[in-house]
Amino acid sequence: MAYTWPILVNMRSPREDFEAANKRLTAQDIVAPEPTAADDMATVPIPARTAVTTFDAASKRERLEVKPPLIRFMRRTITNGFGIWSKASCMVVRRLGWYPRVEPYVGYGTGDYSRLICRTVYAPEHSQSGALSRGIRGMLAIPASRTHVQASIDGVPLNTVQVGVSEVYDKVDRSRDLGGEYAISDSSGYLDLVAEHRLSPGIHRVTYSVNRRKPVGANLYTIPASAKVGIISDVDDTIMITQAPVIWKAAWNLLFLDPKKKASVPGMSVLFARIADLFPDAPFFYLSTSPWNVESSIRHFITDHGFPEGPLLLRDLDPRPKTFVPSGPQHKLEFAEQLMADFPDMKFILVGDDGQKDPTTYATIARRYPGRVLAIAIRQLSPKETPGLASVAGLTSTQPMPVTDVPVFTGTTGSNILKTMLPYLKAHM
Template sequence: MSSTHEDPRDKRRPIRARHVATSFDAAAPHERFDQQSLPVKLARMGATTGFDMWARASAALCRRMGWYPRVEPYVGYGTEHYSRLICRTVLAPPGPESASASRGIWTALTVPAPHTRVSIAIDSEPLETVQLGDSELYDAPDPSRNQSSKFARSDRSGYLDLVAEHDLSVGPHQVTYHVNERSLVPGTLYTVASSARIGVISDVDDTIMVTQAPSRLKAGYNLLLSNPTKRASVPGMSVLYTRIRDLDVDMPFFYLSASPWNVERTIRLFIRDHGFPAGPLLLRDLDPRPKTFVPTTVQHKHEFIQQLMADFPKMRFILFGDDGQRDPTTYAEVVRRYPGRILAIGIRQLSPRESSLPSFDWTGNQPAPEMDVPVFYGTTGANLMKTMLPYLQSTCRRSRL
């Protein structure tokens, strides 16, 4: 980025960034490898070793075919002062990446490009990075660690998770990623106002997108084989979310799914095409790892909600989920762990046909988990809007007084 003449921009403090421990590097105590029985340890070692062998063999084959690394950018988020930037390096054939969504079967076969050097810039300002390992978790960058490096290196599965220190205006910004022999790849960074006091964390599967996740066969077909452009939206949910967003223009939306990072683009395009408020996605790494293996759906949601609670310590959250994957009990535990941080909970009730399981009628035969916050139930966004929106309107008015 140097030149023969002095550029006024060179006098500005560079954007510094460092690696952080991601949720898939931070095992919950009961999921740690050393806490497992011998049969579980052996099974995990076999699965992890098998995956590593597959990854190495696939990478060797792809390189013989002339494939080389490219970057898959994921939507970043943060405040005016620091941001989380997440991407993945994978092996791909020469040529530009398709901007359209692919069927899940093709994205599931993605071959990681481990330990790949990536150059990153925010609004054309390059990042200086330093490799610090995985000792830090969720905290803001340390400006005293000013060792200069013009690139960051992805991990053993191709993932790269950085925290960048900066001074940015509120709103969307462009992040560009670059690896050797490829063109710059743009991504989006959502900068949330530090003054924002309310945010939304929404499940995706069967909360905003019809996936029939409780039925493994139907969920697997929808994830791997169905046309991603024909995914159905839960009726009325985009209208409800837009009405909630209108209550406070600074309100950020975060979308949480147990789907793998491989389908991030598919879900991002779904959110855009169906009129939901834009926001970052927090998905799951399905690659078996020595420390964490593969987090369960419930553990995955707890870990990322924990991450957001730490990233935005002054923010209260509205949670949305459904009753097909234990979201009511998961959110009840969140309320218990973080008293005063949850403003309200919306639960979308699945029909027996959607779930292929007995109806989970949390307001009828089965009592809802006890919570100290208002919980609203409905089969559609319109049902939830009738009771939930007036409460949120009243709460937002009181918070501005």
């Protein structure tokens, strides 16, 4: 019998969802398992629910049915073509003996709940998750849809709970020998869960298991309640030079450039380090329109160039039947709104660049959430980083600065921004 995941239409806070989840768990008589010889004490499974993000639900303006007929036709053609390619490629790699593997992504959460994201893809037997590779290899990854995944936090298993109008519980599949409840990845292999679990502030470990593979893990950053300031930063041309406005250069840097040769924007790691010194509890969220396929490359870049580690919130570029591919600004707006809801008492510093639409996107966030944005930092691109005749003439073709009541600090390097932004932040601690 097939089991389906419900779509949550009304966005509720995680706390409200978990109150409903706990009632359902109680009604289902879920109790702690009997301790074994290997256990010092019994553990109660952690209730978890699927989250609705741009993976499977876009805003009304982004949905396919509101687009003009020609656009609908073109997008449906692309989506159907992608579906055919996906099915054909799955058949080929299965014949080659490949089977599902989990690509774990860094999670985040509060003391009450955690956000966990991973993806299941087909891979050869001896392949490794999270290995540093060129972007093109990640972009050609073949999703392993509808794969059973078991997850745990610090060794405590997750018990999948569906919350919504239609609640369906997956039965334990004994044939897979996972030893507990499992979650199922979506049609593109993504699994986005919110788990209820009281954790101490700091870094915890999330482990994912699939059949025939060794468990793989990722860090889970639990944000302390005392953290009153958070940083949301773009990646491309904000901390990492990609020349995103110039399409062919961006494609080369993203797909073919040796990851070890990616260059950092001068002074930005110093700026971030000074902000981290100023706000020791502040979490850093890297919100980018780059695809999840290159997550490992960006993750290694952040570590190698001395930026504060933190969750990456990237974009799914696989076309979906109802939403196609979320636009860059819409992706950033929706994830920023999610962070605003996850941390209602936190103010944010927004960091981006003027090469695409960060200024207008951040101004929109500031207007929608008055009093929640502490400052905006915009890195200004040089003429060489801009497309077309503008670069030849020594001019820039970038976005105008945001019109907002929130102070905006600009500069071509992190050092330029640091000189004016740091005194303001010190005065408003």
